[in-house]
Amino acid sequence: MLQELLTVAAAAGSAGVLYVASAARVVKQYERGVVFRLGRLAGRVREPGFTMVVPFVDRLHKVNMQIVTLPVPAQEGITRDNVTVRVDAVVYFKVVDAANALVRVEDYRFAVSQMAQTSLRSIIGKSDLDDLLSDREKLNQGLELMIDSPAVGWGVQIDRVEIKDVSLPDTMKRSMARQAEADRERRARVINADAELQASKVLAEAAREMSETPAALQLRLLQTVVAVAAEKNSTLVLPFPVELLRFLEKAQEHPVER
Numbered sequence: 001m002l003q004e005l006l007t008v009a010a011a012a013g014s015a016g017v018l019y020v021a022s023a024a025r026v027v028k029q030y031e032r033g034v035v036f037r038l039g040r041l042a043g044r045v046r047e048p049g050f051t052m053v054v055p056f057v058d059r060l061h062k063v064n065m066q067i068v069t070l071p072v073p074a075q076e077g078i079t080r081d082n083v084t085v086r087v088d089a090v091v092y093f094k095v096v097d098a099a100n101a102l103v104r105v106e107d108y109r110f111a112v113s114q115m116a117q118t119s120l121r122s123i124i125g126k127s128d129l130d131d132l133l134s135d136r137e138k139l140n141q142g143l144e145l146m147i148d149s150p151a152v153g154w155g156v157q158i159d160r161v162e163i164k165d166v167s168l169p170d171t172m173k174r175s176m177a178r179q180a181e182a183d184r185e186r187r188a189r190v191i192n193a194d195a196e197l198q199a200s201k202v203l204a205e206a207a208r209e210m211s212e213t214p215a216a217l218q219l220r221l222l223q224t225v226v227a228v229a230a231e232k233n234s235t236l237v238l239p240f241p242v243e244l245l246r247f248l249e250k251a252q253e254h255p256v257e258r
Contacts, residue, residue: 022055031062032098045098063098067159070109072116074167077124085132086167087124091116091147092159100155108154112147116161119146132166139163 026049027033033046036059046060053060074088093112095101101108123139123146124132131139140161148158 023052025051025053025060027051027062030064030066032065032095034061034063034098034102035059036061041099041103061102063095063101065095065098067092067094068109070113070116072113072120074165075117075120075124077121079124079127079129079132081128083129084169085124085129087120087132087163088165089116089120089143089161089163091161093151093156094159095155096157097155100153105154108156111154112151112156112158115147115150116143119143122146129168132163136163 025033025046027046029048031048033051035042035046035053037043037054037057042058051060070091070093072089072091074086076084076086078084091112095108105111120143123143127139140163143161143163144158147161151158
């Protein structure tokens with residue numbers, strides 16, 4: 001009798017261990033567990049840690065709650081100013097409601113990817129080329145709103161959307177390069193002309209000052225002679241002194257009477 005009781009107890013213990021082993025589940029820190037009992041959503045979402053389910057009746061689905069980085073394939077479209085471009089982007093999103101992510105949509109990752117592609121094509125058609133190249137922050141916000149609106153019902157939250165690259169046709173690249181070169185040349189000419197204007201004003205002012213002081217003009221002449229004489233292999237030609245030329249001019253205007 002005792003041996004039969006021990007046998008029954010051992011069998012019950014083994015059955016209990018087998019039951020616990022088949023019912024025990026572990027949910028990781030970055031996951032949430034959703035239980036379906038005979039196909040129906042059962043109870044609350046299981047938090048991280050150790051949990052139990054009914055074997056052969058319950059099925060536990062683990063949902064990753066981390067931020068997911070989803071690259072959006074390059075989409076080709078025509079901008080509002082009739083330029084063909086290819087634009088790719090990246091979407092950062094996370095699941096905020098594990099039950100809705102499994103119940104409301106078949107594959108939330110695929111759904112977000114398709115919504116991102118269609119929204120990107122829509123943004124391309126509504127934007128000018130200059131906006132795609134220079135005002136990406138505004139376009140990123142528009143993309144985020146377009147994707148986040150339907151994703152809320154899927155238990156998904158769009159964290160951020162970034163346009164990565166805008167590819168232009170080769171002809172457009174050459175045209176933009178020529179335009180940029182012409183713009184740089186124009187700015188260089190304007191800067192040179194402005195410098196010439198400022199230099200001419202300074203030289204005119206210096207000429208007026210020197211005309212009022214002949215000694216300053218002579219001093220400047222001597223400085224120029226010294227600078228030229230310092231150069232090697234140069235021939236120095238000294239002009240007539242300015243004062244001597246003025247004396248001769250006055251002598252011609254007022255000849256001495258005999």
